[in-house]
Amino acid sequence: MIDLGHPEPVVPGQRLGYAEDYSAGTGTYERDGLLYSSVVGLRHVLQAAEGQLPLLTVTREKEQSAVPEVGSVITGKVIRVSPMQAVVAIMVVGEVPCKEDFVGSIRVQDVRAAEKDKVKIYNSFRPGDIVQAEVISLGDARSYVLSTAKNELGVIFATSVAGATMIPVSWQEMQCPKTKAIEYRKCAKPF
Template sequence: MLDRDSNGVSLTGNLLQTSTNTLGMAKVLPGDIIGSTTTHLAGPGTHVYDSKICASIIGSVSTVSASASSKSGKPTLSIPRVPSRSLSQPLKLTTLPALNSIVLCRITRVQQRQASASILLVDASPTTLVPESLTHLTSTTASSEDIYFSAVLRREDVRLTEKDKIVMNESFRVGDIVRATVISLGDEKNYYISTGGNEFGVVIARSEEGNAMVPASWKEMKDAVTGRVELRKVAKPV
């Protein structure tokens, strides 16, 4: 028997399987596998990677049954965007980062030996997302200094191996959304975070042309429009 959550969504490993005639409301993060191209079509808010349909944005999975005129006969998986929320109503963070917390961060500055970031979400599990915060996580214009916690990602904490070969601007760019873990509560100004581990790294990025990017390998992301490849420390889709 398959386990099901409160929304009737079947959970099989990391794959979220939804009924072809119901609306699945499972919360997902970018990179999460939500279906397969053998059984579903990829809709807005998703992308295809290695025959798997993955989330491109943060939100709830929606399944639309195939129409009578559809040639494929497959239902479509999509993730609707949440309407923008006025920046005059800043996001209130009620959970403080703690040691080993999983966080989503926006990179705000990249230097030779470290990167600065703003912590957007604490304990970044798909089941703990608050709908009101979704647009802020993908926004690149929100002023984060007064709203979010500050964090530092040192060069030696980017990955677990070949630390002496790490180049910061080949791992992250300003505006990247990164999944990381808190390794130290740091000082009064900054938390210390790490992306050491396959599940940690960049989950959302835009190319130099401003287009959305999708994972190409553990160290590369590809422009979804032009196909151009850029270097990143990429989080493995989960």
């Protein structure tokens, strides 16, 4: 169906038109020969088949806010590092952006699968890095528990000291294209 005209915002109870001119669609109702909005949203007039009245609908804005759950892969920004963990602001869950602020932490034992005792957080993540991680626990009220132990998880974007976007050269090193300096990171293996 083709949308005729421009969508306009409406509120419940707002008069939309005459029942003799339009068919009532989703988000609308008819009373005494008039059509009204039953929800907050946008008024659309859709072209109907030959010989039928145009369809009048009201659609809500899609409120699709992502919420992290165990097993989901998140993309986030490292906001703080300490010797025991990296704190991450979760921005995207799967493919859906977060509308609310969620925080997760990658503990030193969850950085990689092997040689967990040799992991140093500062050699894996730096503030400002963009990481992909898996939610392994809902944690406490303050943060989710995240892991980068799988090969495809880790730093996906980092900026060097010189301000250039770094290029991964191994699973634990990234190189600055300007200065050729090597910095340590827990790199995500590209898909």
